[in-house]
Amino acid sequence: MAVNLTPPDPAKLLPIAGVELGCAEAGIRKAGRRDLMLMRLAPGSRAAGVFTQNAFAAAPVQLCRRRLAAGGDIRALIVNAGNANCGTGEAGIRAAEVICAAVARSIDCAPERVLPFSTGVILEPLPVARIEAAVPRCVAALDATNWTEAAATIMTTDTVPKAASRTVQIRSRQIGVTGIAKGVGMLAPNMATMLAFIATDAAVHHESLQSLTREIADLSFNRVTVDGDTSTNDSFVLIATGHAGNPEIARGDADYAPLKHAILEVAQTLAQAVARDGEGATKFITIRVGGAATEDEAVRVAKSIAHSPLVKTALFASDPNVGRLIMAIGNAGIADFDTSRVELWLGDVKVIEHGARAVSYREEQGARMMQPAEIEIRVALGRGSAATTVWTCDLSYDYVKINAEYRT
Amino acid sequence: MAVNLTPPDPAKLLPIAGVELGCAEAGIRKAGRRDLMLMRLAPGSRAAGVFTQNAFAAAPVQLCRRRLAAGGDIRALIVNAGNANCGTGEAGIRAAEVICAAVARSIDCAPERVLPFSTGVILEPLPVARIEAAVPRCVAALDATNWTEAAATIMTTDTVPKAASRTVQIRSRQIGVTGIAKGVGMLAPNMATMLAFIATDAAVHHESLQSLTREIADLSFNRVTVDGDTSTNDSFVLIATGHAGNPEIARGDADYAPLKHAILEVAQTLAQAVARDGEGATKFITIRVGGAATEDEAVRVAKSIAHSPLVKTALFASDPNVGRLIMAIGNAGIADFDTSRVELWLGDVKVIEHGARAVSYREEQGARMMQPAEIEIRVALGRGSAATTVWTCDLSYDYVKINAEYRT
Numbered sequence: 032m033a034v035n036l037t038p039p040d041p042a043k044l045l046p047i048a049g050v051e052l053g054c055a056e057a058g059i060r061k062a063g064r065r066d067l068m069l070m071r072l073a074p075g076s077r078a079a080g081v082f083t084q085n086a087f088a089a090a091p092v093q094l095c096r097r098r099l100a101a102g103g104d105i106r107a108l109i110v111n112a113g114n115a116n117c118g119t120g121e122a123g124i125r126a127a128e129v130i131c132a133a134v135a136r137s138i139d140c141a142p143e144r145v146l147p148f149s150t151g152v153i154l155e156p157l158p159v160a161r162i163e164a165a166v167p168r169c170v171a172a173l174d175a176t177n178w179t180e181a182a183a184t185i186m187t188t189d190t191v192p193k194a195a196s197r198t199v200q201i202r203s204r205q206i207g208v209t210g211i212a213k214g215v216g217m218l219a220p221n222m223a224t225m226l227a228f229i230a231t232d233a234a235v236h237h238e239s240l241q242s243l244t245r246e247i248a249d250l251s252f253n254r255v256t257v258d259g260d261t262s263t264n265d266s267f268v269l270i271a272t273g274h275a276g277n278p279e280i281a282r283g284d285a286d287y288a289p290l291k292h293a294i295l296e297v298a299q300t301l302a303q304a305v306a307r308d309g310e311g312a313t314k315f316i317t318i319r320v321g322g323a324a325t326e327d328e329a330v331r332v333a334k335s336i337a338h339s340p341l342v343k344t345a346l347f348a349s350d351p352n353v354g355r356l357i358m359a360i361g362n363a364g365i366a367d368f369d370t371s372r373v374e375l376w377l378g379d380v381k382v383i384e385h386g387a388r389a390v391s392y393r394e395e396q397g398a399r400m401m402q403p404a405e406i407e408i409r410v411a412l413g414r415g416s417a418a419t420t421v422w423t424c425d426l427s428y429d430y431v432k433i434n435a436e437y438r439t
Numbered sequence: 440m441a442v443n444l445t446p447p448d449p450a451k452l453l454p455i456a457g458v459e460l461g462c463a464e465a466g467i468r469k470a471g472r473r474d475l476m477l478m479r480l481a482p483g484s485r486a487a488g489v490f491t492q493n494a495f496a497a498a499p500v501q502l503c504r505r506r507l508a509a510g511g512d513i514r515a516l517i518v519n520a521g522n523a524n525c526g527t528g529e530a531g532i533r534a535a536e537v538i539c540a541a542v543a544r545s546i547d548c549a550p551e552r553v554l555p556f557s558t559g560v561i562l563e564p565l566p567v568a569r570i571e572a573a574v575p576r577c578v579a580a581l582d583a584t585n586w587t588e589a590a591a592t593i594m595t596t597d598t599v600p601k602a603a604s605r606t607v608q609i610r611s612r613q614i615g616v617t618g619i620a621k622g623v624g625m626l627a628p629n630m631a632t633m634l635a636f637i638a639t640d641a642a643v644h645h646e647s648l649q650s651l652t653r654e655i656a657d658l659s660f661n662r663v664t665v666d667g668d669t670s671t672n673d674s675f676v677l678i679a680t681g682h683a684g685n686p687e688i689a690r691g692d693a694d695y696a697p698l699k700h701a702i703l704e705v706a707q708t709l710a711q712a713v714a715r716d717g718e719g720a721t722k723f724i725t726i727r728v729g730g731a732a733t734e735d736e737a738v739r740v741a742k743s744i745a746h747s748p749l750v751k752t753a754l755f756a757s758d759p760n761v762g763r764l765i766m767a768i769g770n771a772g773i774a775d776f777d778t779s780r781v782e783l784w785l786g787d788v789k790v791i792e793h794g795a796r797a798v799s800y801r802e803e804q805g806a807r808m809m810q811p812a813e814i815e816i817r818v819a820l821g822r823g824s825a826a827t828t829v830w831t832c833d834l835s836y837d838y839v840k841i842n843a844e845y846r847t
Contacts, residue, residue, distance in 0.1 A: 120794060
């Protein structure tokens with residue numbers, strides 16, 4: 032069902048010096064599939080993360096926050112699919128600690144150097160013993176070329192693994208950036224997507240890595256939504272192994288912008304892949320809002336459109352019920368909003384001008400623009416010069432089907 | 440599809456002295472159904488209203504606000520289904536004015552004494568001539584017993600007309616309250632439901648009527664949600680004809696509370712009917728949130744649950760995927776939220792304690808509680824003593840079907 036999204040070509044995913052990946056079948060939820068992924072990082076690797084704003088943050092999220100705040104190198108990420116380890120109280124924290132300790136023993140580092148991640152069903156105890164038992168099999172499988180397998184291992188309702196790479200020349204060194212992500216329901220990231228991991232071999236200054244992580248998230252994972260429900264487990268981690276041997280890059284350096292650009296391209300590719308593979312998606316929707324007084328305002332308008340079940344069902348049906356778009360814009364909570372300045376286009380067809388139906392607009396034009404699998408909605412608010420882009424998908428019968436039957 | 444909702448018994452709907460209703464077929468959208476309703480009010484009738492907070496407020500909403508703000512008696516309401524007269528610019532305002540003028544001529548009053556209401560498709564010009572031509576037929580049909588027919592005339596995707604009556608003794612006089620409403624998609628009223636009209640023959644002080652209207656809306660129509668999309672046309676009008684002959688009731692009088700109670704019962708019955716007949720609804724859900732620091736906080740938590748597509752699809756599937764409930768609670772945006780104090784019950788089964796799965800909870804209990812057509816979710820936040828109740832419905836295949844095919 033994913034919209035114009037094919038599995039990543041393993042040959043095009045770059046290994047990142049200092050990063051190895053190993054996957055195994057722990058039998059967490061479903062038999063016959065790998066569901067545990069270990070990412071081992073070389074000594075000296077730095078990591079920064081942004082996490083869900085949901086008050087019921089999962090146990091692994093709480094542990095990640097604590098360990099990243101304490102500072103120091105990160106030596107491994109351990110990720111399980113099938114169980115979110117959320118709503119599990121103190122026992123959930125202990126479960127995550129036990130698994131990190133098992134990883135630490137296996138790769139010979141301190142347990143605090145291991146970050147845990149979980150995705151899947153909420154409010155069920157994590158099967159710790161099965162996961163612990165599978166850790167050595169992950170270690171045995173570690174290899175720098177396992178990115179595609181890692182992307183497949185962390186999937187839940189995803190139908191296509193999501194991975195991307197870019198390279199960038201910095202001071203005549205070739206810097207690599209490779210990332211993976213998974214979606215694809217309970218997805219309206221407020222800080223990051225459900226799970227996304229991007230690694231570069233560049234050396235990046237510690238504090239700059241944290242601010243870079245937030246900047247990247249705000250321009251990629253925080254700009255995609257499937258169903259408006261923010262997960263309890265959203266995590267995005269950016270890793271810099273420093274193995275490229277470049278001089279450490281800090282914000283403000285000339286090298287910062289090109290590195291950020293390469294990482295942002297990977298992040299946006301992954302974020303768009305999440306929307307393309309949204310639960311039940313039959314269409315990939317790009318919403319561009321301009322003429323806003325502030326970027327926050329542009330985001331609010333774009334997300335009000337992207338979250339509206341009525342807009343999403345019309346997109347699914349290829350029905351140019353364009354009135355629902357102005358309903359959604361009007362619900363964005365913009366103060367002192369002169370709606371008579373609003374303009375809106377479907378693709379290159381002008382639908383709204385002066386806040387009302389454009390004189391030139393004909394229903395058959397709208398019907399034509401609603402047919403393709405990729406649709407662009409462009410809004411001009413006439414209030415200023417701030418702009419944003421948000422990606423989403425439609426709402427189909429299959430979204431209901433997938434979520435009605437998720438646990439069966 | 441409506442959940443435990445039968446058409447109103449005309450014999451149980453009380454005529455309200457000073458109110459007559461007449462309906463006609465104007466051919467606004469669909470042939471062979473009445474779609475225009477006139478409510479004529481006796482001289483001296485007062486009205487107050489609350490309206491949508493959507494910035495793209497429809498032309499009739501703008502006109503209603505203006506006319507109610509100007510003060511004075513209201514002599515008629517004219518309501519059409521099938522076209523929202525929204526996103527129609529200045530031409531839409533003129534269209535509503537022309538129709539009000541036609542009503543005013545027919546019943547011999549000033550045009551400013553007529554309030555217009557529209558519901559239906561957004562962004563299409565109102566067929567003014569057809570509506571004007573049908574006004575005399577509405578006038579010819581005026582009768583005090585036409586409440587059921589009026590409720591049916593204003594429907595769009597509603598499957599059952601919504602009407603209710605109550606009586607209350609005030610100073611040995613029998614006061615009547617009768618109301619009608621329509622839903623049932625684009626429904627997350629922020630000030631009122633899409634369209635609801637309640638009339639009483641009590642005499643009510645002008646300013647108290649306005650504050651009473653807002654109080655009633657906040658405890659009824661503003662506590663129901665179907666899909667989280669706030670319509671451009673939401674309107675709730677409360678009418679007091681004064682024909683019961685009671686001394687005028689003002690806030691603070693001993694008679695205010697019993698009158699408010701009767702009106703609130705009608706309003707809550709109508710609001711619940713809107714959720715019972717929500718688009719595609721197969722289940723009627725009552726969400727009670729207590730232990731909140733403020734009522735606003737309780738409402739935010741209840742609506743976060745009620746709006747969550749993941750909660751709503753689980754309810755549709757009778758799947759006790761209770762983890763989605765804590766996800767929704769965690770997304771309510773409550774500051775300094777100690778989730779370890781949260782408790783939650785499905786019906787009388789305790790599911791969550793100390794913010795995690797209750798020790799006593801068994802999956803089969805949850806499965807049993809998810810089966811009935813009426814489900815109660817109760818949350819205790821452990822933060823204070825404020826509480827609220829919100830009503831909603833599930834999200835089914837038919838919601839997608841109805842909204843994918845709405846205009847066909």
